[in-house]
Amino acid sequence: MDPRSSAEAVSDSKSSVAIVEDDAALRASIVRLLRSVGLATRSFESVVEYLGSEAPDCPSCLVLDVRLPGQSGLDFQRDLVAAHAEIPIIFMTGHGDIPMSVQAMKRGAIEFLTKPFRDQDLLDAIYLGLARDRARREQHQSLRRLRERLEHLTPRELSILIEVSQGRLNKQIAADMQISESTVKVHRFNMMRKMHLASFAELCRVVDRLKLLPARQPGP
Numbered sequence: 001m002d003p004r005s006s007a008e009a010v011s012d013s014k015s016s017v018a019i020v021e022d023d024a025a026l027r028a029s030i031v032r033l034l035r036s037v038g039l040a041t042r043s044f045e046s047v048v049e050y051l052g053s054e055a056p057d058c059p060s061c062l063v064l065d066v067r068l069p070g071q072s073g074l075d076f077q078r079d080l081v082a083a084h085a086e087i088p089i090i091f092m093t094g095h096g097d098i099p100m101s102v103q104a105m106k107r108g109a110i111e112f113l114t115k116p117f118r119d120q121d122l123l124d125a126i127y128l129g130l131a132r133d134r135a136r137r138e139q140h141q142s143l144r145r146l147r148e149r150l151e152h153l154t155p156r157e158l159s160i161l162i163e164v165s166q167g168r169l170n171k172q173i174a175a176d177m178q179i180s181e182s183t184v185k186v187h188r189f190n191m192m193r194k195m196h197l198a199s200f201a202e203l204c205r206v207v208d209r210l211k212l213l214p215a216r217q218p219g220p
Helices: 024-036 047-051 073-082 098-106 119-151 155-165 170-177 181-194 200-210
Strands: 016-020 040-044 060-065 089-093 111-114
Touching (some): 016 024, 016 047, 024 040, 060 073, 073 089, 073 098, 089 098, 089 119, 098 111, 111 119, 119 200, 155 170, 155 181, 155 200, 170 181
Parallel strands (some): 016 040, 016 060, 060 089, 089 111
16 A cells, blocks of 8 residues: 555655654664655654754654653653644654553644554654644744734834724724824725735734734623
């Protein structure tokens, strides 16, 4: 069976899989498998060695052994979570148990594979991890573009954006700002153009994503 058959080909030259495994033979075997389906790989014997490398700027995931020399895989995952690092992790272990796997999954692991595992199970988990990291990176890039557009608004345009998002009419905004309604329309048009928005619904989604309004307090 084609090892890519259970998932769309999310692997390409712009993705990377890091393998941290102290068993040299298994590490080399995983590298061969991943390269056979077109995945770029980086392999390491320990967490320290991995941390000493430069992470590529592309969708990535981490295939991580639970038991390693020095810091364990689970302890490393805990540190990554504490540091808000969002790289998807696939765990491997020859000594897994249910509490260990539950702990790893609660912290956001993609999969917890017990050795020996099927090649396809590892590939499926890696494809899922890369897809999630790609989506996360795209969301971050989209948010960055929105923030850059927001910086190009004048203070008046920003104020009107917020007022419009709360359902205020042009004449209400004009009265509050002590300007003419036609001036509000000009500022509103320029604001929508600069933010690349075509509708009120899009504007509300952008305001929500950028958290421009104070969070609503829960009722009594």
